[in-house]
Amino acid sequence: MGRLGLGIAVGCAAASCAIAAVMVGRRVRSRKRWWRVVRALDEFEEAAATPVGRLRQVVDAMAVEMHAGLASEGGSKLKMLLTFVDNLPDGSENGIYYALHVGGTNFRILRIQLGGQRSILGHDVERKPIPQLLMTSTSEEFFDFIALSLKEFVEKGNDLQLAQVRGKDLGFTFSFPVKQTSVSSGTLIKWTKGFAIEDMVEKDVVQCLQEALSRRGLDMNVAALVNDSVGTLAVGHFLDKDTVAAVVIGTGTNACYLERADAVIKCQGLLTTSGGVVINMEWGNFWSSHLPRTSYDIDLDAESQNPNEQGFEKMISGMYLGDIVRRVIFRLSLESDIFGALSSKLSTRFNLSTPLMAAMHEDDSPDLKEVAKILEETLDIHDVPLKVRKIMVRICDVVTRRAARLVAAGIVGILKKTGRDGTGGITSGRVKGVKSGKMRRTVVAVEGGLYTSYTIFREYLNEAVAEILGEEIAPYVILKMMEDGSGIGAAMLAASNSARSVDTVQVL
Ligand code: BGC
Numbered sequence: 001m002g003r004l005g006l007g008i009a010v011g012c013a014a015a016s017c018a019i020a021a022v023m024v025g026r027r028v029r030s031r032k033r034w035w036r037v038v039r040a041l042d043e044f045e046e047a048a049a050t051p052v053g054r055l056r057q058v059v060d061a062m063a064v065e066m067h068a069g070l071a072s073e074g075g076s077k078l079k080m081l082l083t084f085v086d087n088l089p090d091g092s093e094n095g096i097y098y099a100l101h102v103g104g105t106n107f108r109i110l111r112i113q114l115g116g117q118r119s120i121l122g123h124d125v126e127r128k129p130i131p132q133l134l135m136t137s138t139s140e141e142f143f144d145f146i147a148l149s150l151k152e153f154v155e156k157g158n159d160l161q162l163a164q165v166r167g168k169d170l171g172f173t174f175s176f177p178v179k180q181t182s183v184s185s186g187t188l189i190k191w192t193k194g195f196a197i198e199d200m201v202e203k204d205v206v207q208c209l210q211e212a213l214s215r216r217g218l219d220m221n222v223a224a225l226v227n228d229s230v231g232t233l234a235v236g237h238f239l240d241k242d243t244v245a246a247v248v249i250g251t252g253t254n255a256c257y258l259e260r261a262d263a264v265i266k267c268q269g270l271l272t273t274s275g276g277v278v279i280n281m282e283w284g285n286f287w288s289s290h291l292p293r294t295s296y297d298i299d300l301d302a303e304s305q306n307p308n309e310q311g312f313e314k315m316i317s318g319m320y321l322g323d324i325v326r327r328v329i330f331r332l333s334l335e336s337d338i339f340g341a342l343s344s345k346l347s348t349r350f351n352l353s354t355p356l357m358a359a360m361h362e363d364d365s366p367d368l369k370e371v372a373k374i375l376e377e378t379l380d381i382h383d384v385p386l387k388v389r390k391i392m393v394r395i396c397d398v399v400t401r402r403a404a405r406l407v408a409a410g411i412v413g414i415l416k417k418t419g420r421d422g423t424g425g426i427t428s429g430r431v432k433g434v435k436s437g438k439m440r441r442t443v444v445a446v447e448g449g450l451y452t453s454y455t456i457f458r459e460y461l462n463e464a465v466a467e468i469l470g471e472e473i474a475p476y477v478i479l480k481m482m483e484d485g486s487g488i489g490a491a492m493l494a495a496s497n498s499a500r501s502v503d504t505v506q507v508l
Contacts, residue, residue: 033336040335041391044328047294048398050405054290055468058406059421061288062413066281071265077311079282082264083230083256084183086272088237089492091118098168098220099491100150100209103175103228104193104251104318105129107146109153110487114495118238125484126153139200143212151216169223169498171490173231174205175252177282183497184225192284192310193252193319224493227280228447229256231489232482236445238492240480243443245414248486249407249457250448252310253317256280257414283410284313291315292402296327303349312410316403318354318450324399326352326379329392338388343380352378358454361396368393403450404457408464411444415469415477422473439476447482 069080093114101108106127113122128149134142176195180186185206191197200208206222213220226234229248233256236243245257259279261272270277291312300323301307301314314320330346333339345351356374363370368389375381375392384392415421420442450457458481466474 034338037332037336037338037391040332041394044294044296044395045398048292048402050292050402050409050464052467054292055405055409055412055464057290058288058409059412059416059468061290062283062286062410063416065286065288066413066417069281070259070263070279073266075266077285077287079177079189079280079285080264080266081177081227081280081282082180082267082270083227083278083280084180085224085226085230085234085278085493086261086274086276087496088243088258088278089234089489089496090241091238092116093238093492093495095495096168097171097491097494098150098154099171099173099231099487099494100146101173101175101228101231101487101490102130102146103173103486107149108484108487109150110484110491111153111157112488112491114492120488123488124157125487135194136196139197139203139208140212142197142200143208144215146209147212147216147218150213150220151218154218168220169494170220171224171226171231171487171492171494172206172209172222173226173228173486173490175228175248175254175486177280177285178205178225178227180225183493184222186225190306190309192306192313194305196305221498222494223498224490226486226490226493227254227256228486229254230278230280231486231493232445232447233257233278234489234493235482235485236443236480236489238489240443242441242478243445243480244418244420245411245442246445246447246482246485247407247411247451248448249317249446249450251317251319253284253313253407253448254281255283255410255414257418259418281414284310284317286312286410291406296324296331299327300324312406316406318448320354321399321403321450322352322354322357323350325357325395326350328395328399329379332391338391339375339381339384345378345380354450357396357399358457360392361400361456362454363393397456400454400457401460404460405464408461408468411465411479412468414444415442420477421469422476439473441476441478443478443480445482445485446479447485452481452483 065076065078066080069076069078094116096113099110107130109126111124112120115121134145176192177189178186179189185204187202187204188200190201206225210222229246232248233246236246247255256278258276261270261275261277264270297315300320329339333342333346356378360371360374367386371389371392372384375384412421416423422439462479465477469477
């Protein structure tokens with residue numbers, strides 16, 4: 001080999017060594033980045049963990065806070081609001097009733113025909129998205145939109161014209177915290193779920209609606225103002241008299257239940273004909289140090305419209321779950337290149353909705369095609385390898401499992417407060433119930449897209465309720481799915497309240 005040949009050979013060897021060194025360096029760096037991802041995921045999973053021991057602490061905290069909220073005004077983050085509903089529909093209601101449901105991204109109008117004997121003879125529903133702009137407009141614009149939509153719905157009805165609905169009773173489901181002053185009046189305490197019509201706060205919502213109806217020439221009478229959880233309880237009770245509590249897990253979350261009137265200590269002199277009263281817990285605002293909070297929850301709360309409020313809701317409900325997942329992938333993208341170059345769409349709040357998150361979670365195709373498609377179309381993240389798509393599914397699973405299990409703990413908290421969990425309530429740790437033959441069949445009505453349309457969520461929730469209660473007590477507790485329950489329930493409450501001439505709930 002001549003000098004030239006030797007030179008070339010040495011040069012080539014040096015070049016290959018350099019390339020090899022670069023490649024090894026890259027591999028080491030990429031492995032390091034991968035380990036960073038694995039570590040971040042493990043940390044997230046650990047912080048969001050909900051072993052049954054922790055869930056039991058949440059159960060106890062919920063029951064204790066319920067007591068505190070009933071004992072005094074402002075005694076707890078749980079508002080435990082009096083609804084003035086003491087008699088739930090019993091199936092004997094008759095006639096045609098209308099209902100409006102305002103509360104999430106969609107607004108619903110319903111007409112139902114009740115036939116007595118627990119029968120619903122007819123049921124029409126129309127859903128309309130609420131224009132984003134109206135959610136932050138003025139109360140007049142907002143209620144004009146609602147009144148106009150109701151008028152159009154009535155006019156479209158086959159047999160009923162405007163004149164024929166004159167004086168008809170209307171149930172109004174308004175799914176925000178309201179301080180009720182009677183079964184058909186109440187003032188808005190605060191907005192949640194992204195609504196912010198400032199001039200509405202502390203106004204009587206029924207008066208606003210009633211005025212808008214008159215402006216549109218609709219002579220209808222709001223006979224019941226109800227929270228969506230109360231509507232769900234009403235329809236649950238109409239269908240099954242053992243229904244004593246209801247939970248909503250949709251855009252927001254909440255629960256209500258039937259309480260003994262004498263347990264509402266903050267309302268001294270509360271008299272009801274039945275001896276019971278429905279309490280709207282507003283559990284979205286529940287808080288306890290036992291909740292498994294992660295750094296992502298802290299950031300989400302800090303950047304929200306209502307920091308330090310609705311803490312439970314922000315870990316559970318449809319408005320937020322997709323955004324928690326987005327925050328986790330955003331952080332992983334900052335720490336590694338597993339999602340390719342950083343996508344600007346990832347840094348925008350609410351860019352990943354909960355329904356899309358659920359679709360990724362439930363993708364059962366072998367190559368996770370749906371996950372790839374959603375990442376591409378929604379977040380502008382392309383060509384993600386299968387192992388990274390699997391990571392996506394894992395993140396969705398952690399977020400959803402935690403949410404569902406926390407709802408389960410909340411439900412068992414209500415059962416504990418009302419002595420239906422087999423432990424004898426919060427003042428005693430002794431297990432009685434089944435052993436002393438005292439367990440009663442208990443039905444909890446559940447409404448909201450996360451429960452009705454997201455199968456994995458529903459399965460996690462049902463499983464966790466059984467796990468917390470244990471196999472002896474669990475068979476006595478039945479979770480019943482209600483679709484459109486809150487609206488139908490409001491119409492039923494309008495029916496049962498219009499039949500009465502006097503208020504059955506009085507605060508002396
Ligand atoms: C509201 C509740 C409502 C729940 C479910 C929460 O944000 O505060 O009043 O029941 O969402 O719609």
